Structures are given as C-alpha cells and as structure tokens.
Amino acid sequence: MSSNAHSFYYGGKFLSKVTDLVRSEIEPIIAARGDEFVDIEYVKEKSQNYLRIYVDKDQPGGIDIDEIAALSEEVSEKLDSLEPDPLPDPYVLELSSPGVERPIKNAKDWEKANGEYIHVGLYQKIDGKKMFEGTLKSYNDEEIELEIKIKTRRKTLTIPRKLIANARFAIEF
Template structure:
C-alpha cells in the first residue's frame, strides 16, 4: 500500500505547494468497511480555513482521478482537513518548529512510572529528545530515547 500512497503524494504535493500550503500527513485507512484517504494540509503562519480546504479538496480529487493506473482502485472517501493545533510531529520541519515549544509525548513503555509526558522540547537528535517538564513547582529536564516514543504532537499548555 505504501507504493500506492507514494504515487498519491507525488501527484498532490506540487498542487498543495503551488498554493503555498504544506502537506502535513496522508493516511489511507479502512474503518467500518469503508476506505478513507485522509490528507492533512496546513498554511503558515495562521493555518488554513475551511473554504481553502474545500477548494483544495476539489483540485486534489480532480488530480487523483487522472492518475493511471489508479493507485487506489477500491472505492474510498477523500477527506482533506487541517491537522489542528495539536498536530503530530512527523517531519524534520515539524521537529524544527517544535523545538522550544510545548509538546505531548506518548511512550511505548513507562519511564519513571509514566507512559506520557508534556513539556517544552528543548533539544532533539536521532537518538533522544530533551524535554523540560514541571513536577509540582520545579522544572526538570528528562532525556527520552526516540525509540521509546510512540507518538509526539504539539500540545496546548494549561
């Protein structure tokens, strides 16, 4: 299936970028016996609105219909949307934006008795991230191995 999604990405990326938008993520999933092609787009600095998404959705749909052979021959529902404020951190550009920002980290296994953390992403490399977390009234730095991270996303600090 990745090969098919790669073809979709190849076709829609220039279309998305030509509008000044960013392709954040794409997924092809089956839910309740229905296939969904979900495409998440964003625009800096203030995000993308619903009218812009609707216009882009029409253009993307037209381009997908022109691909031959069809990379997604089974019927599917196309969904375009913004990833929202708490978007996942996946690409190198996302990681750059996330540095010094507040993030939520979900782990595969507990570290110090916890399976998730929220804090400021101070630094990162291929092996680990450095997160500044608050424990009661004190700030503490914690190193989390990247291979322990199940997911990481931007978060809203309360």
C-alpha cells in the first residue's frame, strides 16, 4: 500500500501528503468505534482517484462488513465536511479490512507478527535475494530474525530493519 505525495498547507500545518490530513481527521472516528486504523492510500488508477482506508478490529474474526459499511458512512460525512477540501478532484472512497496478508508497519504489527509466517521485501539483496518468507522468530528496533526454509532444511536469517522495504503477513503453502 502506498500513496502519491501531494504537499500542501492546511489548517496552519504543512502536510507532505493528502493522506496525512485525511488520517488525522478520520482516526478519531475509527478509534471512537473501537476499531483500529491500519493504513491509508490515495492513488490514481487509470483515470480514477481512489482513497483507500484499511481498518480492523482487535478481536477474533476482525472487523465485519456491517461495521465497515457503518464506518464508511461516518468517514464519508467527515470528508465531505472538510473545508477547504483536501481532495478537490473526484475520488472513490473504499474502506476495507486489510485481509489475511495485512501489512506490518508499526510496533503493534510486529508484536502480532512474532511467531507468524511473514513476507519481507528488502531494499538490498541478502544472500542474493530481495524477498524472503518465513516465521518471525524475534524482532527489535535494529533487526528481525526470520526462520526460512531452504529445500528441506531451516535456517535463521538476521535482517537489519533498515533494509526492510515492506513486510506483511503471508500464507504458508
């Protein structure tokens, strides 16, 4: 999940991205419902702009479709009320759960991922590869330890956090 950068001055603050403003406006709505903000992206696909907001609930089964529909109404009303409009071009608002392969972006996500099977994309190659999948054995601010499978044997790989471009939960086949 990524977003296009749009710099602007809004409400006495300089924001580097439209998504920064939108997030600051909608996060309290999401939190008030007991839901969890996961991610946001503002992208253009073909000729259409999309504002995608990913939410979840910290409970077994996560957030359900009825909760997402109700939250979508509240978020839409809030965005329509903002002056000046940070999204002056027409866009499609999409609220959804991040799904099974949700991104790992913050400390809470890394905590949830500990002991789980994950996918990691790197900025630089390690052992000739830029992508790894395996079980997260440990993590800290500096590095992660990922148990990977090479043919029939298992190996623990230490990956510096600064080399991680993206990480997400994955499904082991």
